[in-house]
Structures are given as C-alpha cells and as structure tokens.
Amino acid sequence: MLGKKIKVLVVDDTIVYRKAVSDILGEMPGIEVVGVAHNGKIAVAKIQSLKPDLLTLDIEMPEMNGLEVLQYLQQHAPQVSAIMVSTLTSEGGDMTMRALELGAYDFILKPTAKNILESRQQLRSLLTPLIKAFQTGRTTIGSLQAGPRASGGRPSTSGVTGGRSKAAGPATLPLGKFATTSTSPVRRKGKSEIVTIGISTGGPNALARMMPMLPSDLGVPILIVQHMPPVFTKSLANSLNTKCALSVKEAQDGEPLEANVAYIAPGGKQMKLVASTDGTSRLIKITNDPPENSCKPSADYLFRSVADYYVGRATAVIMTGMGSDGTRGLQILKQKGAFIIGQDEQSCVVYGMPKAPADLGLTDVVTPLDNIAGEIVKSVK
Structure with a gap:
C-alpha cells in the first residue's frame, strides 16, 4: 500500500x-x-x-x-x-x-x-x-481468523528457510544499555522451565489464536507483556481464559509463579520476577518503574528478569508488534542460554518487534503464528 x-x-x-x-x-x-x-x-x-x-x-x-x-x-x-x-x-x-x-x-x-x-x-x-x-502492511477484517495470509501479502522473512533462521545461534552482539557483561554465551541446560512472550499491535487476536493451542498440562508458567493500557489487560486476560485450556489471568504483585498459568502484565505497570524469601521459588513483582521504549509494560523489562532467574532454562517468544521492544531483553536472554521463537513476517499484523531479533540472529526458530504453540511445547517437554 x-x-x-x-x-x-x-x-x-x-x-x-x-x-x-x-x-x-x-x-x-x-x-x-x-x-x-x-x-x-x-x-x-x-x-x-x-x-x-x-x-x-x-x-x-x-x-x-x-x-x-x-x-x-x-x-x-x-x-x-x-x-x-x-x-x-x-x-x-x-x-x-x-x-x-x-x-x-x-x-x-x-x-x-x-x-x-x-x-x-x-x-x-x-x-x-x-x-x-x-x-x-494491511490486515483486513477477519484475516487472522482465516489463518495466515497467502504468500502474496508481504514478502517472507529475510534469511529464513524451512522455519529456521539462517543466522540463528550464539553470536557476539551489541547488547546496548542493559547488556550483560558476559561475552561467552551460556549453554542451554535442557528443557525450559518458563515461557515469556512479548507482543503488541495485532496481539490480542494473535494470542487468541495461539494460546488455545497450548495444552492444559504444559508444565510451566507463562509471562506475557502485551502493550495495552490499564483495564484492557484484565479484559484481555478474561477473554483468553474462556478460550484456553491453561488458566490466564492479569498478574498481581507478590503472587508466586504456578505451572499451567499464563500471567499478563497489567497495563500501565511494569512486571518482573524476584526471588522469594525461601530463595528457591520466584514471585511476580509489579512496579511503577518508568516506561522503556515508550512502553509500560515493556517486554525488555520483563525479559531481563527472566534471564536473571532462569539461566539456560527459558523460552522467549517475540510476536507481532510495532517498534523494537524486546530486542535488548532477548539479547540478554540469548547470552544466558534461552531458546527464542520469533513470529514470521507473513503472519504478523506488523513485522516490527520480531524483525530486529531475527535480523540479529537471536531467534532459534522463525515460524508462522499457527506453529508457535507447537514450538513452545517442544521447548518445555
């Protein structure tokens, strides 16, 4: 257009x-x-x-x-x-x-x-x-419900063949403001024990399509940043909860992580993980810290804390959205052994947030919307 x-x-x-x-x-x-x-x-x-x-x-x-x-x-x-x-x-x-x-x-x-x-x-x-x-990049009424667009919509993701990023794999990266000091990437330690998702424009429909594909016994918690204002994130959580086998809720400050529950960051707040007093379990911390990338909640803010507490044991997913929120956090996650999934260009409403990580070689898998749930399951089971 x-x-x-x-x-x-x-x-x-x-x-x-x-x-x-x-x-x-x-x-x-x-x-x-x-x-x-x-x-x-x-x-x-x-x-x-x-x-x-x-x-x-x-x-x-x-x-x-x-x-x-x-x-x-x-x-x-x-x-x-x-x-x-x-x-x-x-x-x-x-x-x-x-x-x-x-x-x-x-x-x-x-x-x-x-x-x-x-x-x-x-x-x-x-x-x-x-x-x-x-x-x-136009998306018309009902197109997400009808499935991924035909190849005539937008060109396919650069550097992707068979759903895998050619550039995927550990690399020395310009980590930017929130860089980890380590220059040697951590090796992945087996199956992931947590899933974290960053998503923006086109997100509610994309989540409504992907999340019901996840089984009720996924076995790990999911933390989601969807760029939305206050009130709307609770409505989104309630809507998804009626569609999904997993439980979906708006996250609350201080609650412990539970397997098979998806927590959506409250609009207008930031969400991160902190250690509980027992030193082993993890709690959700909701803060009023400033926006990052003009976003509150911000995927970068969440991703950094997941990287800190789940070294070599995290799956991160970056999906449709404007801007580049999540890229810096994914750089840190990559250095700490996370498995990273990116939504492909053709199935995105806006190919902004997944583009920079794919271009940097951060993504282990670049895949259409309908395949993301399957990749998540493979990474945790």
Missing part, C-alpha cells in the same frame, strides 16, 4: 472527535478522508458508495454501535479494516476485546485531556503510528 492513497471513513458519535480525527488524518500523506458519520447506521450506508479502506470507529454509538458495524463488515465488506476508538472503562475494555475478536485492526483510547489542544495532541500520537502501520 506504500504510495497508494488510503481512504478513511471517520465514524464517531461526538462532533469534536470526528473533526479532530478528520483534521489529523487530513494532514497525513497518502490519507484521504472520504467522509464522516455520527453513528454506525449512517456509516454502513456510506461504505458502499465511498469504498473506504479503513474506518476509525467509535465503539459506543446510538442506533448501531461499533460492534454491529464490525459484524456488517465481516459479512458484506471484509476488505475494509477498522481502528476502534474506545473509552478507558471496564465496559470499554470488554467491548474492545470483542471488537478485536471480530477482526478490528487495533484500537486507540479517546483522549482524557481537558482542553482541545491537548486532546488533539493525544489523538495524533496514538493514531499516527497505527495509520502508518496500516499503510505499510
């Missing part, structure tokens, strides 16, 4: 947001705002004539809400994608999870600033990266 105009229909119940979103999109190269609508019923009526590529779609609207519009798109216009505009409430979180299940590309939060200027700045910072990601 690079170099081609993206047609956007702005759908929002509030005139202030409709205008703000329209103005922001109108300033972006390659974006054409083809129309606006103040409820879903009007939006559906305009889709056929305006033929948008993308909707910015308010969830809570009169007459026909955002979820009902998504259901219409699935049935009548599957080529059209949607970025949801949600509110930071429990109800908003639950509805957003349902929207993502229905194939929404991603979501942003309605600004909470008290003046128009700050609201516009918040909107611009949230919306711009998603629009750019959409321009560079």
Whole structure:
C-alpha cells in the first residue's frame, strides 16, 4: 500500500472527535478522508458508495454501535479494516476485546485531556503510528481468523528457510544499555522451565489464536507483556481464559509463579520476577518503574528478569508488534542460554518487534503464528 492513497471513513458519535480525527488524518500523506458519520447506521450506508479502506470507529454509538458495524463488515465488506476508538472503562475494555475478536485492526483510547489542544495532541500520537502501520502492511477484517495470509501479502522473512533462521545461534552482539557483561554465551541446560512472550499491535487476536493451542498440562508458567493500557489487560486476560485450556489471568504483585498459568502484565505497570524469601521459588513483582521504549509494560523489562532467574532454562517468544521492544531483553536472554521463537513476517499484523531479533540472529526458530504453540511445547517437554 506504500504510495497508494488510503481512504478513511471517520465514524464517531461526538462532533469534536470526528473533526479532530478528520483534521489529523487530513494532514497525513497518502490519507484521504472520504467522509464522516455520527453513528454506525449512517456509516454502513456510506461504505458502499465511498469504498473506504479503513474506518476509525467509535465503539459506543446510538442506533448501531461499533460492534454491529464490525459484524456488517465481516459479512458484506471484509476488505475494509477498522481502528476502534474506545473509552478507558471496564465496559470499554470488554467491548474492545470483542471488537478485536471480530477482526478490528487495533484500537486507540479517546483522549482524557481537558482542553482541545491537548486532546488533539493525544489523538495524533496514538493514531499516527497505527495509520502508518496500516499503510505499510494491511490486515483486513477477519484475516487472522482465516489463518495466515497467502504468500502474496508481504514478502517472507529475510534469511529464513524451512522455519529456521539462517543466522540463528550464539553470536557476539551489541547488547546496548542493559547488556550483560558476559561475552561467552551460556549453554542451554535442557528443557525450559518458563515461557515469556512479548507482543503488541495485532496481539490480542494473535494470542487468541495461539494460546488455545497450548495444552492444559504444559508444565510451566507463562509471562506475557502485551502493550495495552490499564483495564484492557484484565479484559484481555478474561477473554483468553474462556478460550484456553491453561488458566490466564492479569498478574498481581507478590503472587508466586504456578505451572499451567499464563500471567499478563497489567497495563500501565511494569512486571518482573524476584526471588522469594525461601530463595528457591520466584514471585511476580509489579512496579511503577518508568516506561522503556515508550512502553509500560515493556517486554525488555520483563525479559531481563527472566534471564536473571532462569539461566539456560527459558523460552522467549517475540510476536507481532510495532517498534523494537524486546530486542535488548532477548539479547540478554540469548547470552544466558534461552531458546527464542520469533513470529514470521507473513503472519504478523506488523513485522516490527520480531524483525530486529531475527535480523540479529537471536531467534532459534522463525515460524508462522499457527506453529508457535507447537514450538513452545517442544521447548518445555
């Protein structure tokens, strides 16, 4: 889609947001705002004539809400994608999870600033990266439910053959700010005793597809960083818990790790591991430490602590998402003998977070979304 105009229909119940979103999109190269609508019923009526590529779609609207519009798109216009505009409430979180299940590309939060200027700045910072990601690699309604895209979508991962990274294996790496001082990689000590996952844009749908493939007797805990705001991570955990054989929950400060439980880092907090007073078991520590890579929670923050406490006994998974959060942590994990799995380019909504580790040769396996669960199982059993 690079170099081609993206047609956007702005759908929002509030005139202030409709205008703000329209103005922001109108300033972006390659974006054409083809129309606006103040409820879903009007939006559906305009889709056929305006033929948008993308909707910015308010969830809570009169007459026909955002979820009902998504259901219409699935049935009548599957080529059209949607970025949801949600509110930071429990109800908003639950509805957003349902929207993502229905194939929404991603979501942003309605600004909470008290003046128009700050609201516009918040909107611009949230919306711009998603629009750019959409321009560079489109994913349409329902595509994840339908399985990995055909090879005509995006080119395959560079340097990957048969699911294995050609560059995989120990290497001397530029470890950056949070480097371990060791220059000699630790050897893997056998099967992994923990799994840790970093994921962002496209993550809820990817997790909803991958996690149910894991067996109830996996035998190890799973720690997950999904880039999300507060409230939404609890909704995500609840949604996944209904789909998975494993237990899935939002992590709580001080709780001990248990096998066959997946812990999702709370939005707006950082999550790491610490030693318990007995010196043998590990506890989850939830902190208010600063963002890393503009992320809170951050995969790097979590990965470093897993590397410290599970030397040679960890499996790390890096999945779809914008940016490079997780790369530095994976460098440290690699030096400490972790087994690293990367999602391949074709099955990612955005091939950002898995790309840098693959390019650096950190990944032991680069594989499609549908094969990740199997690789996890092989690494722990």
